[in-house]
Amino acid sequence: xxxxxxxxxIVAGRLPADQLSDNFSDLxxxxxxxxxxxxxxxxxxxxxxxxxxxxxxxxDIPLFIRQIATGTPEAAAKTILSQNILGGMCARVCPTETxxxxxxxxxxxxGKPVTxxxxxxxxxxxxxxxxxxxxxRAAETGKKxxxxxxxxAGLSCAHRLAMKGHDVIVYDARPKAGGLNEYGIAxxxxxxxxxxxxxxxxxxIGGITVENGQSLGNGLSLDKLxxxxxxxxxxxxxxxxxxxxxEGEGKDGVLDAVDFISDxxxxxxxxxxEIGRDVVVIGGGMTAVDAAVQAKLLGALNVSLVYRRGxxxxxxxxxxxxxxxxxxxxxITNASPKEVIGNGxxxxxEFEYTDDDLSPTGQTFRLAADQVFKAIGQTLGGSELxxxxxxxxxxxxxxxxxxxxxxxxxxxxxxGEDLTVTAVAEGRDAAEDIHATLMA
Amino acid sequence: MANLASDFIGIKSPNPFWLASAPPTDKExxxxxxxxxxxxxxxxxxxxxxxxxxxxxxxxxYGAIWGADRRLLGLNNIELITDRSLEVNLREIKSVKRDYxxxxxxxxxxxxxxxDSWSDILKRIEDTGADGVELNFGCPHxxxxxxxxxxxxxxxxxxxxxxxxxxxxxxxxxIVKLTPNITDVRKPxxxxxxGGADAVSLINTINSITSVDLDDFAPxxxxxxxxxxxxxxxxxxxxxxxxxxxEIARNPETANLPMSGIGGVTTWRDAAEFMALxxxxxxxxxxxxxxxxxxxxxxxxxxxxxxxRKGFTSTSELVGRAVPxxxxxxxxxxxxxTKAKIDEDACIKCGRCYAACEDTSHQxxxxxxxxxFSVKDEECVACNLCVNVCPIEGCITMxxxxxxxxxxxxxxxxxxxxxxxxxxxxxPGNTCAAE
Numbered sequence: 001x002x003x004x005x006x007x008x009x010i011v012a013g014r015l016p017a018d019q020l021s022d023n024f025s026d027l028x029x030x031x032x033x034x035x036x037x038x039x040x041x042x043x044x045x046x047x048x049x050x051x052x053x054x055x056x057x058x059x060d061i062p063l064f065i066r067q068i069a070t071g072t073p074e075a076a077a078k079t080i081l082s083q084n085i086l087g088g089m090c091a092r093v094c095p096t097e098t099x100x101x102x103x104x105x106x107x108x109x110x111g112k113p114v115t116x117x118x119x120x121x122x123x124x125x126x127x128x129x130x131x132x133x134x135x136x137r138a139a140e141t142g143k144k145x146x147x148x149x150x151x152x153a154g155l156s157c158a159h160r161l162a163m164k165g166h167d168v169i170v171y172d173a174r175p176k177a178g179g180l181n182e183y184g185i186a187x188x189x190x191x192x193x194x195x196x197x198x199x200x201x202x203x204x205i206g207g208i209t210v211e212n213g214q215s216l217g218n219g220l221s222l223d224k225l226x227x228x229x230x231x232x233x234x235x236x237x238x239x240x241x242x243x244x245x246x247e248g249e250g251k252d253g254v255l256d257a258v259d260f261i262s263d264x265x266x267x268x269x270x271x272x273x274e275i276g277r278d279v280v281v282i283g284g285g286m287t288a289v290d291a292a293v294q295a296k297l298l299g300a301l302n303v304s305l306v307y308r309r310g311x312x313x314x315x316x317x318x319x320x321x322x323x324x325x326x327x328x329x330x331x332i333t334n335a336s337p338k339e340v341i342g343n344g345x346x347x348x349x350e351f352e353y354t355d356d357d358l359s360p361t362g363q364t365f366r367l368a369a370d371q372v373f374k375a376i377g378q379t380l381g382g383s384e385l386x387x388x389x390x391x392x393x394x395x396x397x398x399x400x401x402x403x404x405x406x407x408x409x410x411x412x413x414x415x416g417e418d419l420t421v422t423a424v425a426e427g428r429d430a431a432e433d434i435h436a437t438l439m440a
Numbered sequence: 441m442a443n444l445a446s447d448f449i450g451i452k453s454p455n456p457f458w459l460a461s462a463p464p465t466d467k468e469x470x471x472x473x474x475x476x477x478x479x480x481x482x483x484x485x486x487x488x489x490x491x492x493x494x495x496x497x498x499x500x501x502y503g504a505i506w507g508a509d510r511r512l513l514g515l516n517n518i519e520l521i522t523d524r525s526l527e528v529n530l531r532e533i534k535s536v537k538r539d540y541x542x543x544x545x546x547x548x549x550x551x552x553x554x555x556d557s558w559s560d561i562l563k564r565i566e567d568t569g570a571d572g573v574e575l576n577f578g579c580p581h582x583x584x585x586x587x588x589x590x591x592x593x594x595x596x597x598x599x600x601x602x603x604x605x606x607x608x609x610x611x612x613x614x615i616v617k618l619t620p621n622i623t624d625v626r627k628p629x630x631x632x633x634x635g636g637a638d639a640v641s642l643i644n645t646i647n648s649i650t651s652v653d654l655d656d657f658a659p660x661x662x663x664x665x666x667x668x669x670x671x672x673x674x675x676x677x678x679x680x681x682x683x684x685x686x687e688i689a690r691n692p693e694t695a696n697l698p699m700s701g702i703g704g705v706t707t708w709r710d711a712a713e714f715m716a717l718x719x720x721x722x723x724x725x726x727x728x729x730x731x732x733x734x735x736x737x738x739x740x741x742x743x744x745x746x747x748x749r750k751g752f753t754s755t756s757e758l759v760g761r762a763v764p765x766x767x768x769x770x771x772x773x774x775x776x777x778t779k780a781k782i783d784e785d786a787c788i789k790c791g792r793c794y795a796a797c798e799d800t801s802h803q804x805x806x807x808x809x810x811x812x813f814s815v816k817d818e819e820c821v822a823c824n825l826c827v828n829v830c831p832i833e834g835c836i837t838m839x840x841x842x843x844x845x846x847x848x849x850x851x852x853x854x855x856x857x858x859x860x861x862x863x864x865x866x867x868p869g870n871t872c873a874a875e
Binding site: 037038041042044045046047048049050105106108109 | 508509510788789790791792794795807811831832
């Protein structure tokens with residue numbers, strides 16, 4: 001197949017294999033020992049450190065960095081993983097520039113924070129490469145808990161419960177565990193099958209059974225789960241995708257960004273993934289950026305990311321926006337889609353400029369498009385759920401829902417940012433609460 | 441640019457920066473490169489008696505400690521005196537001095553503790569054209585076990601005796617190099633003076649073990665599973681050296697004894713500090729061994745700029761300038777009261793001052809919910825620890841509470857007059873107060 005950037009339509013192999021391989025290599029290459037020591041030396045070991053306060057999982061960052069600096073990265077990893085069992089993935093995907101690294105006093109002093117994310121990866125990679133799982137199960141309690149959803153919240157909850165001696169069955173709709181870690185993150189953030197390796201490593205704790213291909217309404221019912229288990233933790237994510245609600249949305253070539261990202265992650269060879277020549281991504285969050293950047297990396301000629309509000313309102317961090325711009329993605333703000341145009345398949349998409357209140361201005365423009373990715377948010381959906389609050393499962397305290405014996409966490413639960421690290425924290429805290437409740 | 445020309449006990453050099461007797465000065469090749477780089481003088485690596493030269497170990501001879509980013513802070517060595525033949529060294533010294541007549545070239549010596557050995561070596565070096573000799577009474581390892589080096593330097597009577605021999609058998613200026621591995625550095629300095637020394641140089645290296653291999657359980661550097669103490673030098677030893685230089689400078693017996701300052705000199709500022717405490721010049725080794733000979737260029741420009749800023753036209757105006765201000769604790773003014781002050785704009789909110797004060801000192805720093813750090817004047821004893829642990833230079837300063845103002849910690853007005861421990865009512869020896 002001899003495609004290139006100019007080939008019209010949606011085709012695979014726009015770039016030579018070696019360039020594709022470069023494009024989809026690690027976004028932040030791992031630190032080697034020397035780099036890690038140099039980076040760790042910059043940490044001031046702050047009192048009541050702002051970085052640790054900013055971390056949703058409360059990792060003792062100064063301590064783990066000091067452990068790296070003193071040549072004990074395995075101890076550093078244990079410090080990390082005792083708070084955040086998915087510390088390896090979080091080191092790769094956390095928006096550290098808006099969390100720990102944003103408040104690093106070195107950022108205040110010099111505009112260059114200690115590279116906490118890279119250091120966390122160094123520590124956790126070192127431990128995992130050694131094949132060590134540093135936690136042991138407590139004596140078995142005989143309690144059985146169902147976790148629905150094997151994403152970050154579910155896995156975090158399952159691990160903590162297993163550690164406490166409970167038996168955990170994790171149900172997941174997809175063929176592989178990992179949730180968004182496996183299916184929903186740009187490939188260059190988690191290379192080498194890391195998500196799956198991390199799940200395998202996590203399961204070494206023992207006491208956790210994963211059952212794939214089952215979800216609420218598809219083989220599972222909440223009532224039955226409740227009846228068969230001592231507690232239930234819902235971590236079902238947001239499986240639905242918001243629609244554009246514009247004319248022509250059903251035309252060929254108009255796709256959900258999450259599906260594109262997932263297909264790319266699961267592709268055995270990125271060269272086999274098809275991409276349009278003129279790609280338009282609609283949305284302003286991390287999913288939109290992940291889709292736009294990867295479209296460009298696959299060799300699309302023109303990639304536009306169109307967001308209905310201003311740049312400052314985008315959910316994607318400034319780092320992500322800059323990453324997109326550096327890869328050649330054109331970011332258009334204050335524009336809403338009006339109509340998808342084309343005969344069967346999309347050919348163009350019309351936008352209207354909006355002001356900051358999203359009021360239409362009457363000025364329109366069209367972008368050529370043979371592929372459109374929708375990334376304007378995801379929805380919960382489903383029936384038989386506990387009470388909702390603004391479209392998500394309402395929770396109080398550590399994830400308690402309106403139904404006794406049922407907890408929820410992660411993206412499906414109200415409150416907190418939709419971040420991997422937040423999901424891990426919520427899963428862990430719910431596990432502690434479940435444990436306290438069951439053992440009371 | 442200030443004139444850095446130096447005259448040390450009659451030995452002239454274009455600047456006060458000499459390379460100390462050590463590996464960098466072991467042979468003609470290095471010394472020529474050093475002079476080309478700008479060093480004012482060189483103390484040639486210690487020569488021994490005629491005959492088969494000493495041998496060195498064939499495993500590692502240096503150990504080190506490091507600061508952040510592996511910056512070398514301290515170096516120790518178990519190297520001995522020159523392991524090249526006396527004839528070769530003498531020929532090279534003569535050749536170098538002939539080509540660099542404006543640079544100082546001193547020969548370091550260490551021979552067995554008998555008069556014949558010393559008179560013999562002094563005769564052998566006479567026609568090299570060297571400007572002086574330095575007696576190595578400091579080497580702490582290897583040679584000391586053979587009754588030389590520190591074995592002499594630790595016994596004032598031996599220092600005096602050997603110095604007297606040297607002055608008797610040579611007309612060359614004589615510098616006695618002192619070991620810090622003693623309890624009171626004034627005693628060997630006084631002995632050197634009694635023996636007729638023209639100057640002392642200090643400090644030689646400090647007995648040390650830099651680290652222990654925790655797998656092989658042996659000190660480093662490790663030779664076939666064993667290690668021995670070595671001589672410690674580099675930036676880490678500077679404070680020890682400065683104190684010893686000051687001790688000699690303010691001792692009435694030795695106040696006029698010229699000193700060559702040695703110990704961790706790395707920058708122009710280090711050199712200026714040694715000189716302010718009474719050293720007529722400085723000798724450098726570790727900085728050159730770490731960064732190469734070129735470091736002298738920063739020392740030259742830095743000291744020169746400093747002297748220009750101060751209006752000094754000669755290094756002699758700097759030498760000894762801080763000596764009158766070195767005193768005993770008992771004479772410090774107890775009525776001088778300061779309080780720490782944190783510059784909120786400069787503060788990066790790391791909280792190290794808080795941790796240090798709260799955990800280990802006087803609980804005198806307050807931390808607000810939003811990480812604003814401020815000093816509680818009613819608790820602050822002005823210890824300076826917060827200043828020392830703050831990563832931002834100038835962020836925390838010590839501000840004087842002016843006489844006449846209230847010290848909120850003691851609840852007393854700060855007196856106008858000087859008052860020291862000798863006059864303090866709590867001093868049991870203060871009979872005036874008791875009467």
